[in-house]
Amino acid sequence: MRKVLLSGCEASAEGAIRAGCVFYAGYPITPQNRYPEYMSERMPESGGVFIQAESEVSAINMVFGASVAGMRAMTSSSSPGISLKQEGISYLAGCELPAVIINMNRGGPGLGDVTPSQSDYFQSTRGGGHGDYRTITLAPWTVQELYDMTFFAFDLADRYRNPVLVLADGMLAQMMEPVELLKGKKKPPKKKWALNGCRGRKPHSIKSLYLTPGVLETHNWKLARKYQRITEKEQIYDTHMCTDMDMLVVSFGTCARISLEAIRMAREQGIRAGLFRPVTLWPYPMDTLRTMAEKVKKIFVVEMNRGQMLDDVKIAVKNSSRIFFYGRPGGGVPTPEELLKEMKKI
């Protein structure tokens, strides 16, 4: 099939439109400005709604409204903007509303910088806002996968009535790669629970407030069962060169891509390494990693942060003394040579 050259932002936006997303609200923030720019053209021409919101807070609440109305709806931003959206994401989770949120992760904390980072791992996989909830988090490593994952995110969001995050970074947002596009546009499912006027039925309400003692607890246990179902059914991971290995490199997104190059170089020098790449960061493929880790002596975790996914690796792997970590916090992107040097040390 013919491929087209797209930036990460464009590919993700195109994936959303072809998944039947008809509502986008966003706010400019580097490194994902191409996202709202692209949507401002493509959304109206494909029959959807584009709104440049007055704030990140407002954008996510517009998405909340469109989701209440039964539409496939999304927003995109980068780390500081995603922090502002956490209020809305918490409400989406509490109200069990589907939505897709794209995070082109940049360096933090605070205003940080505008270079690629993976420092929002905790925020993405632990809930992020207030309350006891989880968001499904997908971590693509190529522009093609960013397109595919955005498309897939809408199905997941609707299947579980839960917000889904796509966690990429400033590098994936801006780099251009050939992308194979699916033909046509998906017809989104009908949502019986949506608010669209009570003609011919009893009125619906959507809420996350449960003041009667015990009711919120019941609601949260219901959410917990849903999260358990997601954990059992939706783990995605990817492995490379794991058939004969002494060292397992665990890495996601852009970092996994660089790690794979480092692994190829290492093998040429006699270091038998393989790559385990979680694609869903939540639910994290714990059991698979545990099984794979049993086969190796050393586990090498590489992240563009100070060590966040490292916590999940430690949960998965029994003997944490075998775990080694290399991280680049603050927007630094490691080179394959840099990782090879670290691999030789351990």
Next chain:
Amino acid sequence: MKAVYKKPESLTDEVTIYCPGCGHGIIHRLVAEVIDSLGIREKTIGIAPVGCAVLAYDYFNFDVTEAAHGRPPAVATGIKRSLPDRIVFTYQGDGDLAAIGTAEIVHAAARGENITVIFVNNGTYGMTKGQMAPTTLPGQKTTTTQKGRDTSYHGFPIRVCEMLATLDGTAYLERTKIDTVQDIIKTKQAIKKAFRYQIEKRGFSLVEVLSICPTNWKMTPARSMEWVRTNMAAYFPVGVYKDTGASV
């Protein structure tokens, strides 16, 4: 026999949590009567605020969603842009609309969103037991201005209708009050006009209703109504602040 008075279809049988004498009961009823009279109950979607009126989804007999504090205009934007032929309104208090949600209301108005806003101004945070609101009057005592609102320290109240009237996106803005039967009737007419403007796709409409909170004002309902008449209406004059339909 002709029925001259009955519960609007747009209200449920639910018993409200509102305190005796609260203004929300009157204003809920007026909104429900207007929605009935315009025959739009089955195509209306309401947005309940955070505050005393958060449980409005239990009291209105049509589709209602919750919104985070101050965000109803953003949520309404998402719903209305998705379903342009439905009637979408927000019901917001002064803390929700004029403090934590100031950006949302100003920009929904500036965009000229074709929605209706019922803004209940009672000058206090009722649900949290009576703190200073953005519309608390100078000198007015609240739990966070126990000696009275000192404008040199706490700043000044916000006049929402006057502020929004500067925005080209607004179609209809009126401030009313509910201290007399005549004023309640005028309020109902204003609410009806605001919804009618939305039906006619004229753009953003808002009715600010000067209401009462006897519990937190520590006044009887009757004395509260007098306070609206003599004090609130002096700072927040009732009247039409914008009516793009009037000159047509």
